[in-house]
Amino acid sequence: MHELGVTQNILAIALRHAEEAGATRITRLTLVVGELSSIVDDSVQFYWDLIANGTLAEGATLEFRRVPAMLRCNDCQHEFRMDYETFLCPRCGSSRVTVAGGEEFYLESIDVDLPAPV
């Protein structure tokens, strides 16, 4: 149920950009989804199929580009996958680490059909 609100926003953003470009149809949306954003692809897809009907985006493919949750070591600058257990740098053992990725959630681009030139 959490994904309905974001799916509505995805549709609104895509339609706005498509209309600005004078597109006749949206065929594909590329979404960047960080692991920490707790967005479930299948749920977005489920709501998408319901709410995109009857719009320029009807039948468009959703492509999800997942971004892993990453930590960065402040001492040796090593970047590594969050392990949900220690939050320690696997290379130098430092505890001075910060979140370096995985919270992204944005619409990267849309593929559209444009009207044939006259």
Next chain:
Amino acid sequence: MPNIPVVETILNVNDQLAEKNRAIFDRAGLLALNVMASPGGGKTSVIARIIDTLRDEVRIGVMDGDIVALDLESFAAQGIPVSLINTGGNCHLDANMVHSALPTMNLDALDLLIIENVGNLICPAAFRLGSHLNVVIASVPEGADKPYKYPAMFRGADVLLLNKMDLAEYMDFDVDYFRHGVEVLNPGVAFFPVSCRTGEGLDAWHAWLRARLAEKIQARA
């Protein structure tokens, strides 16, 4: 096929309504707290302690996302304005539920509005309510690994209480391990180890809250 770059952050429609709630709180000049914890983490006890300490200094109201009004009745009996938010058994509060309950309270007559969320460390983290401060309560019996398992909740906290500190010695609770997880996710977050049962640590937490209230009340003038 033409590709149009967009690169626009996706918001939840909930966030837009949360902004409206925030504007309403700001117009009333009150400080709004969103209190989140696991079931049994101590939300109600923390709120009861705030009321005990601050009720003679500031005007407090409580909104509650519980299914039953049991806790609220004891607050109401002390003359605290209360409102039960109808969650229909949902796993979290959202901005719309809070918005719908706002007309039941006279916000202009409050300095502090405490919103008690549904007991859950996952879903409430994803739904802003428009409150000024996210108060997250962890408790010793839950274990020291909670920041590692529920990173979004701890990352979004503005202030973190670690409750039931009186049990720490019986539970082998590794405070350093807990704090390390918190510090990675949310560097510098205000942190108060407390026990609502013994009162340990509550003075520091209440002093911190009092300072936030003073800022709000000053901004009114």
